Amino acid sequence: MDDAPAYSPTPRTRATRNRDRVRYDAATVHAILDEGRLCHLGFVADGAPVVLPTLYARVGGVLYLHGSTGAAAMRAARDGGLEVCATVTLTDGLVLARSGMHHSVNYRSVVVRGTARRVSDEAEQRSALDAIVDAVVPGRSADCRPADAKELAQTAVLRLELREVSAKVRTGGVNEEPEDLDLPHWAGVVPVTETIGAPEPDAAMAPGTPLPGYLRTFTGASD
Amino acid sequence: MDDAPAYSPTPRTRATRNRDRVRYDAATVHAILDEGRLCHLGFVADGAPVVLPTLYARVGGVLYLHGSTGAAAMRAARDGGLEVCATVTLTDGLVLARSGMHHSVNYRSVVVRGTARRVSDEAEQRSALDAIVDAVVPGRSADCRPADAKELAQTAVLRLELREVSAKVRTGGVNEEPEDLDLPHWAGVVPVTETIGAPEPDAAMAPGTPLPGYLRTFTGASD
Numbered sequence: 279m280d281d282a283p284a285y286s287p288t289p290r291t292r293a294t295r296n297r298d299r300v301r302y303d304a305a306t307v308h309a310i311l312d313e314g315r316l317c318h319l320g321f322v323a324d325g326a327p328v329v330l331p332t333l334y335a336r337v338g339g340v341l342y343l344h345g346s347t348g349a350a351a352m353r354a355a356r357d358g359g360l361e362v363c364a365t366v367t368l369t370d371g372l373v374l375a376r377s378g379m380h381h382s383v384n385y386r387s388v389v390v391r392g393t394a395r396r397v398s399d400e401a402e403q404r405s406a407l408d409a410i411v412d413a414v415v416p417g418r419s420a421d422c423r424p425a426d427a428k429e430l431a432q433t434a435v436l437r438l439e440l441r442e443v444s445a446k447v448r449t450g451g452v453n454e455e456p457e458d459l460d461l462p463h464w465a466g467v468v469p470v471t472e473t474i475g476a477p478e479p480d481a482a483m484a485p486g487t488p489l490p491g492y493l494r495t496f497t498g499a500s501d
Numbered sequence: 502m503d504d505a506p507a508y509s510p511t512p513r514t515r516a517t518r519n520r521d522r523v524r525y526d527a528a529t530v531h532a533i534l535d536e537g538r539l540c541h542l543g544f545v546a547d548g549a550p551v552v553l554p555t556l557y558a559r560v561g562g563v564l565y566l567h568g569s570t571g572a573a574a575m576r577a578a579r580d581g582g583l584e585v586c587a588t589v590t591l592t593d594g595l596v597l598a599r600s601g602m603h604h605s606v607n608y609r610s611v612v613v614r615g616t617a618r619r620v621s622d623e624a625e626q627r628s629a630l631d632a633i634v635d636a637v638v639p640g641r642s643a644d645c646r647p648a649d650a651k652e653l654a655q656t657a658v659l660r661l662e663l664r665e666v667s668a669k670v671r672t673g674g675v676n677e678e679p680e681d682l683d684l685p686h687w688a689g690v691v692p693v694t695e696t697i698g699a700p701e702p703d704a705a706m707a708p709g710t711p712l713p714g715y716l717r718t719f720t721g722a723s724d
Contacts, residue, residue, distance in 0.1 A: 290549075316606070318541035318588055320552035326513075329543035329552050329588040331610050365541055365552040371698075372637050374716075377646040379656065381634050383539070387554050411604050414595050415691065422686050423600040433602065452703050463645050464713050465703040468638065468720060475594075475692030480675050482682055483689070490687050493597075497691060 290391060291444040301445040310388045310445055311336045314366035315414055319343060321351055321362045321394075334364065335409035336440070341390055342397070342406035345434025352396065352434045359393035364438060372468040375452040376461040382453075384467065388445045394436040406435045417492030474498065513614060514667040524668040533611045533668055534559040537589035538637055542566060544574055544585045544617075557587065558632035559663070564613055565620070565629035568657025575619065575657045582616035587661060595691040598675040599684040605676075607690065611668045617659040629658045640715030697721065 284303045285291075293300040301307070311334075319332040328351075333344040341364060345352055354360040371384035397403045408419035425433065452465050474497050477489060489499055508514075508525045516523040524530070534557075542555040551574075556567040564587060568575055577583040594607035620626045631642035648656065675688050697720050700712060712722055 290547075316590060316592065316608075318543075318552050318590070320541075320543035320550035320586070322545055322548075322550050324513075325545075326584050326614065327543035327545050327550055327586045328614075329541050329586045329612070331588065331590040331608065333606065361549050363543070363550045363552045365554065367539060367541070367554040369539065369695075374638060374641060375645065377648075377652075378630060378634050378642060379648050379652040381637060381641075381645070383556065383637070385539075385554065389552070391549065391551075407601060411601050414604060414606070415597060418597060418604070419601065422598065422604070423681060423684055425600070425602050429600075429602040451701075454705075458646060459705050461646055464700075464710060464716060465706055467701045467703075468716070469698030469701065471696045471698060472592075473694045473696040475694060477687075478674075478690045478692065480688040480690075482677075483687070487687060493687060493691070 285440070285443040287444065288442050291389070291442055293444070293446075296446070299446050299448050301447055302443070306447065307388050307440070307443055307445045308336060310368060310386045311341070311366055312413075313368055317341075317343070317364045317366045319362055319364050321360055323351060332364070333410050333414065335406065335413035337406070337409050339440045341438040341440060342409055343394060343436040343438060344410055345396065345436050355394050355434070355436050356396040359395045360436070362392065362394045362436075362438060364390045369470050370449070371470055373452055374465055374468065376454055376458040376463045376465045380453055380455070382448060384448050384450070386445065386447045388443065390438060390440060391442040392438050394438040397435040397437050400430065402437075403430060403433075403435050406437070407433065415493065415496050417496075421490055421492070508663070508666040510667065511665050514612070514665055516667070516669075519669070522669050522671050524670055525666070529670065530611055530663070530666055530668045531559060533591060533609045534564070534589055535636075536591055540566070540587045540589045542585055542587050544583055546574060555587075556633050556637065558629065558636035560629070560632050562663045564661040564663060565632055566617060566659040566661060567633055568619065568659050578617050578657070578659050579619040582618045583659070585615065585617045585659075585661060587613045592693050593672070594693055596675055597688055597691065599677055599681040599686045599688050603676050603678070605671060607671050607673070609668065609670045611666065613661060613663060614665045615661050617661040620658040620660050623653065625660075626653060626656075626658050629660070630656065638716065638719050640719075644713055644715070
């Protein structure tokens, strides 16, 4: 699935505005999903929309979602599947134009729509949970205690196929009305990035416990 | 409204799990909304959930949402109101426990549910758009060209009252099963913050144009 050249637009994912920002190619979609860590998972409960921040991982053409989305949603996902929309957004910059209306944000987002189903196979559940831990910090799942049977029974994982998918990407500088270019206002882009800080060891750890290699890489630590 | 001590829980916002993380006090809710910039706006379209990243601003007890959410949603918001769920999530840290199951994220989120209505009053629309620009960079709305009549007509703003609101906050270190404390795995928290970079001036600006004071403050620039 990683070699899939592109997702096919559907009536629901076809862009109605800013068409030049929309992408369906798998490379763009997968890169955004792999850089993100939390999605905002939307579903309908008692007829009304609900959106909850949810950890996830992409494995090939599947999104696995951590099932902390409430009992009713989990029952629906187990029984017949739960209609969801999972959206991942990365912010790259604030675009300050000379006109208020052309202010914008440089961002990369992916919207995945479809039916999420609760994973019932234990091996798939285990590998999905490992993938979610590795999506938080690459390499971490091999350096912690795996779930035991009781923990597995308490934890739901949802599986959402990447079929109806679109990405939206805004990059670059300001867009202005030509007649605004001479206005005296400062214009340009303010970059926004996520910064990973220095790891804060748990007080119960033995003093001097070294930082594992995957965490040194992830945090850019020198010790 | 800023002095409101707390929002009242409703059956839909009452926590069913991790109750100790849920807050209804206005100070916590407003601080999270004011630090955020993008919400994830959920609504129902043709019976299915849709979640889109959306700029917003809080003004007192109202959330104003930038109306780039598609024509069908905007029509619904104009005609009878659109049932929405607006969720804002700030990530503060990655919590690496000795067991896979206790991995977590330090985060602060707010979920607002209710009926969004399209703003029709021009003065309210103007002040809402200014507030949204100032939510991106404080002080910016006074330093750009205001919208003209044509731009106002093209831009929808949604108004969502802060009535059915809850916050969720996870802070602190790892939670472990007592029997896991002696496991050899590194445990602790990896902080995550948003970093504002050095402003990148538009090439069409006169060389040497100084950075306005509000942008020096916002970006921590020294020039």
